Amino acid sequence: MIKFTDDELKVVKKIEQLKDEAGSHAPSFFTFKQKLPEIDIKVDACFLSNPYATDLFIEYFNKEILHTGNIRDLLQSYPSQNGVIAEILADFLKIDSKRIFIGNGAIEIIQAVIHNFTKEKIIITIPTFSSYYEYVKDGIEVVYYNLAKENDYNLDADQYITFVKQHRPDTIVLINPNNPNGGYTKIADVQRIIEELSFVKNIIIDESFIHFAYESESYQLVSLSHLVEQHPNLIVLKSMSKDFGIAGIRAGYGVMRKEYVDTLLKNGYLWNSNGLAEYFFRLYTRTDFAYKYDKVRINYIIETLEFIHELQQIPMIKVYPSMANFVLIELADGIQSTDFVSKLLISYGIYVRTCDDKIGLKGQYIRLASRSKEENDYIIKSLKDCVNTQMKLAIANETVH
């Protein structure tokens, strides 16, 4: 058990209250700053984003928007309509623009798709990103498919196929790599799932973390979005917040059959991008940016691999295999994840996400993001220190008894 002083306990209470208010999600960095000014957050390791990509975006933004005075147009003018931005992406992605739906963050696409196209039964693989089950409408049957702890919460494609065939839902959802554990299912396996489950009306593949995954030694990008043309039941969606480090901009897109894009646009979403998002989408498709971005992407993957390797050496925690930019960590028996999170925040200024609200996890877990090299080093040092203190306390307690 983690010990707190009385003063610390007051802060712990406040942290818990903030978490309660945020529901099944972590309170935002801004909310935290506003409501818990007494805490100095040194590292936001709750936050799943590539900081080097943020640097790169800011470099372009400064050069092209701030220093040119274009910021005025960006702030004051109506951004382009959904379909216009889709056209910009189409050339770059080599996907028909009529199949592309632009979202105010991936979360909007998740909601739009599940609300509009799931009519009867959805299979949700757990643990997962909570919005997937929260946005299911009343009257829709939800069936959970449990990723097995014994298999490190990785997906067993064959078992999954059998399960889906048994339950015959109209919608299934896979996040690849999965959140909150980072487990990756190879493209060939996902492709097999799609082929075997052609009777499922909506196969949603969430590729929000796919830029951190790789199958080749050169870390080449992988994606299934080009398969939508052959498989009209496939819906590939993607947040840009994580890989491009721009969560504040709110940008995402989905690739799906034309009729679905049509239906959604007839029901709103016409002007759901802001000026920053439009600038980002235009930048994203430029070869000069794409070239530089790929460098920071690969650099971040390599640093993340090192980070995970070092985490694995720390006692009292189990680090699950991950191909995302975060890891799921299971705490030793007797340590509550909420206590651990509070301790890291109060004593080290490290903000991590407790996973005690995630259905499908058996035990006490936290999710820890990979940040910059410097921040990762600080996290490793702090975690070691924290765990050592706990071990000493445990030994001291044993001596007393």
Added chain:
Amino acid sequence: MIKFTDDELKVVKKIEQLKDEAGSHAPSFFTFKQKLPEIDIKVDACFLSNPYATDLFIEYFNKEILHTGNIRDLLQSYPSQNGVIAEILADFLKIDSKRIFIGNGAIEIIQAVIHNFTKEKIIITIPTFSSYYEYVKDGIEVVYYNLAKENDYNLDADQYITFVKQHRPDTIVLINPNNPNGGYTKIADVQRIIEELSFVKNIIIDESFIHFAYESESYQLVSLSHLVEQHPNLIVLKSMSKDFGIAGIRAGYGVMRKEYVDTLLKNGYLWNSNGLAEYFFRLYTRTDFAYKYDKVRINYIIETLEFIHELQQIPMIKVYPSMANFVLIELADGIQSTDFVSKLLISYGIYVRTCDDKIGLKGQYIRLASRSKEENDYIIKSLKDCVNTQMKLAIANETVH
């Protein structure tokens, strides 16, 4: 009829094509710049926003976000959840936060409200902002209430009340001041409408242009949002794009009964604000900003009044009375609004909105926004020139015949 050279006709075709692609809305400034680079837009008078408010926002943004380095947090961090931003507004608006719903632009609120709460029949006052009828779901009966041309498209409250009582819809919509004509209905009249029509489940009042309207000589702000507490069927919504000159940011809010806010938040919209919008909302509620904003608001109202007065002196056009930051202009017989729009764009670089797609208008109309003093002067000069040229052509034609 307006004459074009062959070269101009090519551009006219392109303009018409862009308009077609944009559906019932004007193509955005960015779309125009991208697809019609041969045209140099000098004044975007399609664009309904207070340019002085944009200046003011940029002044704060530069000081507090750019020069402090806070831009990084704004770009990379997840903004706060809907309810957190609602709390910030609550104190300022003196409205319970549980009644406030934050939108990614007012358009999102319009869609959310109409999709979720209109179950049977909606009365839409025309001419209006097209989204109000476009977002009505299949199966809902739409009844149009025509604003009378003879009454300058102003609302006659008594006649309206009688009409609604006859048709007994579950939803009615009023934009005040109305778009596209700027007609204003006094608060006392709207209040009477609300009281007389207490049987209507959803009374939507769109106050997106209310900051340009006034009832006192000191141009004091008016609004009905505080009435939501007494009238649970009232839904007051508002875009911040026009009065604050920040359409690129996408910010709006709606005030409505708690159960409605609850329902919407259970169906998405949790993270629909971007970092810029969150910064704006926080700024909006600060007394230092509010004080400065009110000065630029009133200054803009006074300049707009002068602008409208000068427009009224120009022959061949009829300027309708307006309390918004734009005017509806009817063109003399024989002039097509699309031709007139093309002419203004090609010969003067002035981008205005044709209203030939607006249902409920009888005749040829354009909508012209009030911009900065300098731009307004340029618009007046150009319009006079354009009209003079047309008159000379008309006389020359008559002489020939």
